Amino acid sequence: MQEQELDYQTVSGAWETLLQAEAVFFDLDGCIYFSDRLAGGAKELLHFLEEKKKQIRFVTNNSTDSGVQVAARLSRMGLEVRPEHVMTATELVGLHLLKTYGKQTLKVIGSPSLHAALEQYGHDVLPLDSTIQAQMVVVGRDTEFDYNKLQFLVEEADRGTPLLATNPDLTHPGNRGQKVLETGALYAPVEAITRKKVDYFGKPAPYMFQLTMEKCGIRSSKACVMVGDNLYTDIAGGSSSGMKTIWLYGPSGSSTIPIDAVNPDYALQDLQTLADFNTK
Numbered sequence: 001m002q003e004q005e006l007d008y009q010t011v012s013g014a015w016e017t018l019l020q021a022e023a024v025f026f027d028l029d030g031c032i033y034f035s036d037r038l039a040g041g042a043k044e045l046l047h048f049l050e051e052k053k054k055q056i057r058f059v060t061n062n063s064t065d066s067g068v069q070v071a072a073r074l075s076r077m078g079l080e081v082r083p084e085h086v087m088t089a090t091e092l093v094g095l096h097l098l099k100t101y102g103k104q105t106l107k108v109i110g111s112p113s114l115h116a117a118l119e120q121y122g123h124d125v126l127p128l129d130s131t132i133q134a135q136m137v138v139v140g141r142d143t144e145f146d147y148n149k150l151q152f153l154v155e156e157a158d159r160g161t162p163l164l165a166t167n168p169d170l171t172h173p174g175n176r177g178q179k180v181l182e183t184g185a186l187y188a189p190v191e192a193i194t195r196k197k198v199d200y201f202g203k204p205a206p207y208m209f210q211l212t213m214e215k216c217g218i219r220s221s222k223a224c225v226m227v228g229d230n231l232y233t234d235i236a237g238g239s240s241s242g243m244k245t246i247w248l249y250g251p252s253g254s255s256t257i258p259i260d261a262v263n264p265d266y267a268l269q270d271l272q273t274l275a276d277f278n279t280k
Contacts (some may be wrong), residue, residue, distance in 0.1 A: 003022065005214075009025065010266055010268065011268065011273060011274070011277045013039070013265075013266055014265075014268060014279070015244070015245050015267035015274060015277050017225055018049065018140060018246075018274070019052065019053070019094060020222060021054060021217055021225045021244070022054065022055060022216075022223040022225060023054065023055035023057065023213070023216050023218055023225070023251045024049055024054050024055070024056055024057075024222045024227065025056075025057050025058075025059045025209070025212060025224060025225065025226045025238070025243075025255050026056070026057070026058050026059070026227045026228070026260070027058075027226075027227065027228030027229060027230065027234045028058050028060045028062070028070070028251070029060070029062075029172055029173065029229065030173065030228075030229035030248070031227060031228050031234075031248055031271070032058065032161055032231050032266065032271075033074070033077055033079075034173075034176070034187050035134075035173070035175035036073075036076075036077065036175060036258065037077065037279060038078055038079055038229060039184065039270060039271050039272070040076040040270065040271065040272040040274070040275075040278065041078065041270065041271040041272035041274065041275030042060070042271050042275075043078065043079055044275040044278070045275045045278070046079070046273050047269075048275075048278055055130050055214050055216045055218070056085060056088075057085050057087050057215070057216065058070070058081065058085060058086045058087060059087045059182075059203070059205050059208055059212055059226070060086070060087065060088055060089070060207070060215065061166070061167035061168075061169055061182075061202040061208075061233060062088045063089040063090050063110060063111070063114060063140035063141045063166035063183055063202070064086070064092075064110075064111045064113065064114070064143075065088060065090060065111070065113055065139050065228050066083075066088060066090055066092065066116075066117065066138065067083040067084060067085075067086035067087070067088055067091060068083040068090055068122065069081040069113065070083070070088060071085075071087045082248070087208060087211070087212045087215070089140070089166040089167045089201060089202040089208065090110075090111070090113050090114050090116040090117050090124065090140065090166065091120075092115070092201070092202045092207070092211050093118070093138065093140075093164070093202075093229075094101075094117050094118040094120060094121035094123060094209050095116075095121055095211060096201055097118075097121070097123060097136070097164075097184050097240055097267070098122060099119045101135075101136075103121075103122045103124070103126070104123050104135045104136055104139065105123070105124045105132070105133075105136075106118060106123050106125050106126065106133045106134055106135065106136055106138055107126050107127075107130070107134040107135050107136075107137045107138075107141070107156070108125050108137070108139075109123070109128070109137070109138070109139045109142050109145065109148045109149055109152075109153070109186070110138065110140025110141065110142050110151075110166065111138065111141065111142065111143075111259030112140065112271050114138070114166065114240070115238055118138065124132040125207075126201065128149070128152055129264055133161070133211065134156075134161060135161075135162075136161065136162045136163070136164055137153065137156050137161055137162070137163045137164070137248075138164050138165075139163060139164070139165045139166065139183060139186060139187050139198070140151065140165070140166040140167075141166070141167075141181075141186070142182055142186060145186050149279040150186075150190070152190055153187065153189055153190045154193050154194060157190055157196055157198075158194060158195045162197075162199070163187065163198045163199070164199050164200070164201060165183050165184070165187050165192070165198050165199070165200040165201065165202075166183055166200070166201055166202055167182070167183050167184070167200055167201065167202030167203070167233075168183070168184045168202065168204075168233075168265070169182040169183060169198040169202075169268075170182055170184040170185045170188070171185065176185055177268070180229060183200075184200075195210060195238065202233070203233040203236075203237040204232065204233050204234075204240065206237065206240065206241050208237065209221070209224075209226070209237060209243070210241070218251060219265060221241050221242035221243045222243070222244075223244055224241075224243045224244075225240025225243060225244045225245070225246060226243045226245050226246070227240075227242070227243075227245075227246045227248065227271075228242075228246075228247070228248065228250045229247070229249070229250060231247060231257070231258070231261040231262065231264070232261060233234045235247050235261070235262055236261070236262040237266045237274040239262045239263075239264070239265075241261075242244050243265070244265045244266075245256045245262075245264040246264060246265065246266045246267075246268060247264035247266070247267045247268070247270055248269065248270050248271065249267055249269060250269065250270065251269060251270060253269075255267045255269075258278075265278075
């Protein structure tokens, strides 16, 4: 897809895709909100989709907060959502492990919410300095990450303990537009040192999409639409899962698709574009 002027056919096609879907999955940061500001048109569009009885879920690689915490943040912005409709990597990674491997003995680098979510699904979370060998190490975004934790991860990888990252993102945008380090930045040195790839759970891997569909009671991915701003996580993951995708390139962005990215089904500037179309 080359850079182009937004046209009626593009917006109408995206709109028709939403109307035909059973479920619409939205990314959060850069889509529903920007830092601490709700995206223009978000509330109106979500209200319309709810009236049309669409199942709405918010699928986020956030590995720091729980659905309750994210819903509270959205509430402060003026958007009321049910916490159980917020699908975070923080909470779903524990369900993924349970369904895939059963209850595990884990060591965890990440937020208190990540620790709590893993324990909620019955996993045994050990202290990092425990002499008991963990079956797996889970790595999430950790704002207290340091040299000792990096050393721990390298030693665990060298001894053959599987490492699973909650998400592959290197950064997310901060409230001043700065790059805030994410989970991917924490385990990247481990890959460089050990020359071993670290597996990850979140988008663009299929697991979050599959679990969200299960929670919606939807069997076919063709009944779902993924809306997001990140070509490499939201769009690539949604597309590879068989969903229609709507890419929001942002008011200051370009609609040019990089050569290494998956083409979305539709490229629009923002949610306001869709909300405005509904009023025509």
